[in-house]
Amino acid sequence: MKYLLNHLKQYKKESILAPLFKMLEAFFDLFVPVVVANIINVGIGNQDRNYILTRCGILVLLAIVGISCSFTAQYFAAKASVGCAAGLRHTLFSHIQTLGYSEIDTMGTSTLITRMTSDINQVQNGLNMFLRLFLRSPFIVFGAMIMAFTINVKIAVVFLVAIPVLSVIIFGIMKITSPQYKMIQGRLDKVLGITRENLTGVRVVRAFGKERTEAERFEAANGLLNTMQLHVGHISGLMNPLTYVVVNLAIIAILNMGAVSINNGTLLSGDVVALVNYMSQILVELVKLANTIVLLSKALASMNRIRGVLDTEPSMEFAQESSREDLSENEAVAFQNVSLTYSGAGEESLSHISFHAEKGQTIGVIGGTGSGKSSLVNLIPRFYDATSGEVYIMGRPIEKWGREELRSTVGVVMQKAQLFAGTIRSNLLWGNPEASDEEIWKALELAQAAEFVKSKPRGLDERVDQGGRNFSGGQKQRLTIARALVKQPKILILDDSASALDFATDAALRKALSTLSGEMTVFIVSQRASSLKHADRILVLEDGEIADQGTHEELLTRCDVYREIYESQFKKGEVH
Numbered sequence: 001m002k003y004l005l006n007h008l009k010q011y012k013k014e015s016i017l018a019p020l021f022k023m024l025e026a027f028f029d030l031f032v033p034v035v036v037a038n039i040i041n042v043g044i045g046n047q048d049r050n051y052i053l054t055r056c057g058i059l060v061l062l063a064i065v066g067i068s069c070s071f072t073a074q075y076f077a078a079k080a081s082v083g084c085a086a087g088l089r090h091t092l093f094s095h096i097q098t099l100g101y102s103e104i105d106t107m108g109t110s111t112l113i114t115r116m117t118s119d120i121n122q123v124q125n126g127l128n129m130f131l132r133l134f135l136r137s138p139f140i141v142f143g144a145m146i147m148a149f150t151i152n153v154k155i156a157v158v159f160l161v162a163i164p165v166l167s168v169i170i171f172g173i174m175k176i177t178s179p180q181y182k183m184i185q186g187r188l189d190k191v192l193g194i195t196r197e198n199l200t201g202v203r204v205v206r207a208f209g210k211e212r213t214e215a216e217r218f219e220a221a222n223g224l225l226n227t228m229q230l231h232v233g234h235i236s237g238l239m240n241p242l243t244y245v246v247v248n249l250a251i252i253a254i255l256n257m258g259a260v261s262i263n264n265g266t267l268l269s270g271d272v273v274a275l276v277n278y279m280s281q282i283l284v285e286l287v288k289l290a291n292t293i294v295l296l297s298k299a300l301a302s303m304n305r306i307r308g309v310l311d312t313e314p315s316m317e318f319a320q321e322s323s324r325e326d327l328s329e330n331e332a333v334a335f336q337n338v339s340l341t342y343s344g345a346g347e348e349s350l351s352h353i354s355f356h357a358e359k360g361q362t363i364g365v366i367g368g369t370g371s372g373k374s375s376l377v378n379l380i381p382r383f384y385d386a387t388s389g390e391v392y393i394m395g396r397p398i399e400k401w402g403r404e405e406l407r408s409t410v411g412v413v414m415q416k417a418q419l420f421a422g423t424i425r426s427n428l429l430w431g432n433p434e435a436s437d438e439e440i441w442k443a444l445e446l447a448q449a450a451e452f453v454k455s456k457p458r459g460l461d462e463r464v465d466q467g468g469r470n471f472s473g474g475q476k477q478r479l480t481i482a483r484a485l486v487k488q489p490k491i492l493i494l495d496d497s498a499s500a501l502d503f504a505t506d507a508a509l510r511k512a513l514s515t516l517s518g519e520m521t522v523f524i525v526s527q528r529a530s531s532l533k534h535a536d537r538i539l540v541l542e543d544g545e546i547a548d549q550g551t552h553e554e555l556l557t558r559c560d561v562y563r564e565i566y567e568s569q570f571k572k573g574e575v576h
């Protein structure tokens with residue numbers, strides 16, 4: 001709750017005024033049965049028309065004042081709850097940005113999305129209802145009971161019996177349903193995860209004709225969620241009928257005892273009507289309180305899930321920005337006996353990796369699927385921390401680099417090209433917000449993207465849909481390469497980022513990259529042997545280990561793994 005209270009402090013005035021105005025509304029509501037009783041006892045009893053009209057005017061005035069208080073309370077409650085939820089969402093998003101890949105992989109993307117959307121909405125609704133009713137409902141319940149004692153002590157005993165029974169029903173059901181709502185949110189994560197998998201992998205699903213299988217998997221998860229929701233709904237559904245039974249039995253008791261008192265001349269008929277009205281008010285407020293408690297149970301369960309993310313501390317600690325005096329003049333990247341085991345994985349993904357790359361060199365990384373190519377290059381920008389061994393960037397241990405300093409030194413083009421909604425220019429400026437048009441066009445020329453960008457009606461200002469849906473796979477890859485080049489990093493990583501390019505464009509790209517300043521070190525991850533044959537050094541990975549490293553010619557003569565990959569792509573003995 002500390003995270004929620006921290007944001008609620010910014011809305012102290014609203015958090016105080018909302019319940020106070022609701023309590024003021026309740027205060028006026030408690031006078032309504034008394035006025036009605038006077039109308040019956042005095043106005044109708046004495047057939048005094050003026051008295052009746054005057055008291056009716058008072059009822060109208062109470063209604064106007066009450067609804068004004070209600071609107072005011074709702075305004076302040078909404079302002080506090082919406083503002084608090086917005087702040088909490090911003091805090092959660094900012095915290096997620098600080099988490100490393102390991103924490104995000106462990107929690108899962110679908111879970112984080114649920115926390116950001118559904119869970120925070122639940123907290124917002126629960127806070128809104130809490131501010132509106134946490135004073136009003138108890139005030140009405142106990143106020144009605146006190147007013148009943150002012151009318152008739154003997155009959156008011158019914159209120160003393162009914163209220164505890166109603167409280168046991170309400171809080172008993174709340175105790176049962178609260179943990180179940182937490183389980184339901186967990187099952188919702190599972191359904192969202194399956195939905196996300198199918199939306200992102202829809203082409204693979206259709207390519208292999210797995211629509212029915214995936215539909216059955218979704219139906220199973222959704223069916224379980226539906227069953228759990230129905231179960232907790234059935235339990236929660238008992239609340240209203242049980243409370244109505246208790247209240248109606250209390251009303252019967254009031255009418256029975258009131259009739260006897262009227263016959264004895266100790267009570268007026270209007271007083272009985274007032275007592276029944278007070279019991280009805282208690283019924284309405286307890287039903288509201290019951291629904292509020294259900295909503296609060298959901299909100300508390302959601303808040304605990306949000307807290308679980310906010311309490312997760314980043315496993316990586318970056319150093320403060322340091323001077324560049326301790327950097328090596330020649331060495332760009334060095335791995336010394338590096339191993340990597342992903343969180344929750346049983347085996348190492350990388351084992352005892354050792355190599356060094358000098359400034360200006362082009363390093364190729366090749367190997368079969370799952371051999372650890374992406375894992376290796378992900379250690380260079382420190383997306384993950386090595387389980388053992390040391391990674392050095394420019395001669396400095398990677399742990400001693402500041403976050404911004406490291407990310408400005410290393411440019412990465414991911415396997416999956418990702419563009420953001422906006423324009424071509426806005427996407428390329430991610431690399432360097434201060435880049436001029438001349439620098440942008442130079443990067444586009446190097447990435448072999450200038451031609452198709454110039455063909456667009458608006459050029460650099462051409463619209464980009466979310467994810468780059470309005471561009472082909474090859475165009476997206478070239479734009480992401482250009483974005484990295486605009487950054488002008490000292491180390492450039494191309495993680496299989498030319499897989500959608502044809503051989504001619506791929507060759508032109510490699511030729512263009514070779515013309516860059518000798519200060520830039522380039523890592524090219526590829527499954528194409530032709531893309532790496534001109535690299536200064538090629539690392540051949542197999543099962544997370546370096547099978548061999550050397551030039552193209554050296555590896556062909558001594559490395560069976562590399563020779564097998566090369567000959568699988570070209571005819572044996574063919575020269576390329």
